[in-house]
Amino acid sequence: MKSYEVNFDGLVGPTHNYGGLSYGNVASQSNSQQFSNPREAALQGLAKMKALMEMGFTQGVLAPQERPDVAALRSLGFSGSDAQVIQQAAKDAMPLLVASCSASSMWVANAATVSPSADTADGRVHFTAANLNCKYHRSIEHPTTTRVLKAMFADQRHFAHHAALPAVAQFGDEGAANHTRFCHDYGQAGVEFFVFGRSAFDTRYPAPQKYPARQTLEASQAVARLHGLSEDGVVFAQQNPAVIDQGVFHNDVIAVGNGELLFYHEDAFLNTEHMLAEIHDKLGRRGGRFRAICVPRAEVAVEDAVRSYLFNSQLLSRADGSMLLIVPEECRGNERVWQYLQRLIADDGPITEVKVFDLKQSMQNGGGPACLRLRVALNETELAAVNPGVIMTAPLYDTLTQWVEKHYRDRMSETDLTDPGLLLECRAALDELTKILKLGSVYPFQIN
Template structure:
């Protein structure tokens, strides 16, 4: 039976703004308080989805969240009508209003961790929504994320959904941004690779000194247990604390994997040789031939990697066995990174082609091509069981671009977030979107 890796890209929400909320994310911090363009951001993301679909890759779309999150503000003590809640938050606690308006759910690499049926004990595809508890503005996402994923993957015969882990520091979980999977074929048993920044209980593991390590070993282990993964199909690796302190807040900012290949920076991990040997041994037992591509620091520094998001790219397998790398425009703008990529593709190795996409609106907030997509490996039967409304087609692309043109603003500043009309615009847009994507009632305003 044929199997696929389907990329479900996050649709950028109507409140896309540069709030500078993510400490440890260099791009988010450096562009704080600039005016954003939600319409352009959404259209840039849709253009990438359409392009991958036209290249023959299976492509889906994941809906944004309701923002501002008035219910979250109410839990923090703001009362009155929705408009009054927003007005009072803007007057007394503007940072909380900005957090409640964040469109960060567009980076759906953080939405959940996904294990395909070939790896799980019960033969179903497993989803665990990420608690994202390191950052308040992201910690409020997982209830809606769970409902949206449940509406997309509703058939319990094929799909299993798990609630987010306990929202405490010991179980900080950032989803697929710190998880990848290696396999010979998407439909065959593979090796799931969990990368953590620190251990909550074991002091033998060093921790970064400047920026927080968002993913814990204990969270990764809990997700593996929930998904019914066997020990011989899992590898845990620690991210290098020094690169976290240089702005590598997730592993997908310093490494990306697909199929049998890991593309990584020389400084990405601790005990790299031991980790590579374990991946090679475990994948070999499952019929795979593990291969790695190390980018040396002498050619691309960690700073270059962070500024260009070279590793926050999509590594895609093509029918001829070669691989395609989808990178942001910022890679072409970095001389050392672009020189490295030209050499990489001309060497006749595994990665034969690089395609560049303009994702400036997302990049300025700290998310590149890989941040914008959640990978789900599905066989033909499972793909047929997915809600068809979320699978990208040419007509759906046209409908969504028209929807964006109709509902999105082309400029948004911090002061605009205090406008109660923005909430009404967002709800009107999302109500229409749930009908387009056939999701049913997934947003609080539709349920309450």
């Protein structure tokens, strides 16, 4: 039976704005308070989805969330009608209103951690929604994320869904942005690679000094247990605290893996040699031949990697066994990074082509190609059980493009977030979207 790695890209929401909410994310903070263009952001994301579909990759769509999140504001003491809640928050606590309007759910690499059926004890695909409790604006996402994932992957014979881990610092979970899977074939048992920034309970692990380490070892271990992963199929590794302090807030900003290959920066991890040996040994016992490409700091500095998002790329396997690297336009704009990529594809290695995409709207808010997608490995039977409404096709692309053009503004500032009419626009758009994607009622305004 054939198996596939399907990329489900986050559809950028109507309130896409540059709120500068993510401390530790250099791009997010440096572009704070600039004007954004939600329409352009959504169309840029859709263009990438369409291009990958046309290249022959199975591509899916993951819906955005209702924003502003009025229920979250009510839980913080604001009251009255929806419009009054927004007006009160704008007057008395603008940072909370900005947080409640964040379109950060577009970065669905943080939506959940996913383990394919070949790895799990019960032979089902497992999803655990990420609690994202390090940042308030993201911690409010997981209830809707869970409902949307259940609407997409509804058949309990094939899919298992777990609630987010306890929303406390000890179990900080940022989802697939700190998770990679290595395998010989997507349908065969593989090795799941969990990267953490700190340990909540074990003081032997060093911690960064400037920026927070968002993923804990304890959260990664809990997800592995929930998914029924065997010890022989899991590797835990610590991110280098020094690179976290340079703006590497997730592992997918400094490393990316796929199939039997890890592409990483020299400074990405602690105890790198031991980690590589463990992956090599465990993958070898599962029929794979692990390979690693290390990018030397002498060729690409961490600062260049962060500014260009070289590693926040998509590493995709082609039918002939070669790999394609999807990078943002910022990589071409960085001379050292672009020269390195030219040498990489000339070296006759597994990565044979680099394709560049314009994702400026997302990049200015701190998310590149890898942030925008959640990878789900599925066999043919499981793929057939996925809600067909969320699988990208040429007609769906056209419909979603028209939907964006109809509902999205082309300019968004902090002042625009105070407009109660924005909530009505968002709800109208999402109500229509759930019909397009055949999701049913997944948003609070549709349920309550």
